[in-house]
Amino acid sequence: MINFSNLDPILHYKLDPGEWGSSAPSSAAFSIGRVSTHEADNISRFKKQAIQKGCYVVSSSVSLNISKQGEYLAATSGKSQVIVYCPKKDENKYYKQLVPNINNQINQLKEQEKYTNNPVQKDEILRKIENLKFQKQAFKAIEQYAKDTINMSLIDFSV
DSSP states (O other): OOOOTSSSSOOOOOOOOOOSSSOOOEEGGGGHHHHHHHHHHHHHHHHHHHHHHEEEEEEEEEEEEEEEOOOOOEEEEEEEEEEEOOTTTHHHHHHHHHHHHHHHHHEEEEEEHHTTTOOOHHHHHHHHHHHHHHHHHHHHHHHHHHHHHHTOOOOOOOO
């Protein structure tokens, strides 16, 4: 005789201390949706908290632990992670000083490249120049993003 409860077992979950959400059990068949929704809600909560503190979410990720439960691949647990950047009040001054400093470094390297005959050294200098140009673009993008989002009052990140 076949025991059908073994084909789609009920999984019980435990929340981390202080974590919001439901620890209600779920069948293996619905576990991936249940756990991924819970983790997506965590990401939304983290994003809202970051914005309230005047910070920016740089990256977010969700990972699920999957295993075979009965006849299904089921999510047995999940992890949500957010990387947040919080600028300091006087950081705009810092960025405004960085770009001219990078420009000076680029000019020095260009001057150095003019007087270098070794092709390996020239390639290294050109690589450094490209890296500095990329840094400069990144700093300008962060500064522009900060200017564009400074007046945001509330964003709805609901899933």
